[in-house]
């Protein structure tokens with residue numbers, strides 16, 4: 001909680017996040033709950049640049065000074081931390097458990113990463129919650145804003161590059177539909193094998209180069225059609241979807257990426273669907289974050305996602 005500090009304005013109605021965020025308690029009224037995932041074991045296993053374990057602290061620092069425009073509260077439920085490479089699966093299980101509990105308490109969890117291996121934990125938490133509620137075959141839509149499919153074959157090693165392949169396999173085992181939209185993917189950074197797997201799995205694919213001003217409305221309509229066929233939405237944002245000029249602090253900076261302005265609009269579209277159950281923001285690596293640009297961009301996106309006015 002010590003990270004929630006900063007400037008205080010004397011004028012009335014001038015609150016900032018750090019003055020409003022309070023520790024989460026089981027009896028807290030419904031609101032947004034932040035949970036950190038201090039883990040980059042998945043990035044290490046995926047041979048990426050480690051450092052994302054420090055992401056949650058940096059994200060809280062970037063959120064703290066932002067102006068407060070919400071009506072409903074925001075709580076901080078602390079961090080789930082990973083203790084070394086061999087602890088990744090256990091950390092994912094702990095995060096899943098915490099998210100399921102928050103969902104059961106009518107909260108909107110927003111998880112702060114951490115490597116993108118957190119996606120498997122987020123989906124597992126939502127699944128656990130829906131199963132406990134007796135939903136037999138929920139249509140969960142995953143909206144992933146990402147330069148990468150993260151559909152690598154998990155049979156050898158599970159990592160930040162495998163969560164959606166793990167989720168697809170679990171959906172198949174349960175007889176559930178796998179509804180996955182990957183928006184912003186880079187052809188140059190995903191092999192043919194990954195594109196083939198994505199096509200076989202029926203993934204809604206939008207490449208980074210399709211995000212042009214005159215095509216953007218059509219992409220939004222496609223996203224709306226995708227969401228219309230889902231009961232519940234899980235939004236996951238890998239910050240490497242942004243251009244490296246806007247997000248240098250990630251494991252794999254994007255040469256092209258999708259502009260923050262467009263990503264923000266997509267996030268608002270998901271927010272306004274009425275179906276959003278949880279969200280996460282992955283891969284922030286403060287060691288490479290010149291001038292805190294990536295943390296600021298992520299904080300702005302979280303701010304927009306959680307606006308309730």
Ligand SMILES: N=CN[C@@H](CCC(=O)O)C(=O)O
Nearest residue numbers: 048116148150160161251252
């Ligand atoms: N979550 C990121 N996944 C990317 C990472 C690529 C990289 O670090 O170079 C992937 O597996 O392709």
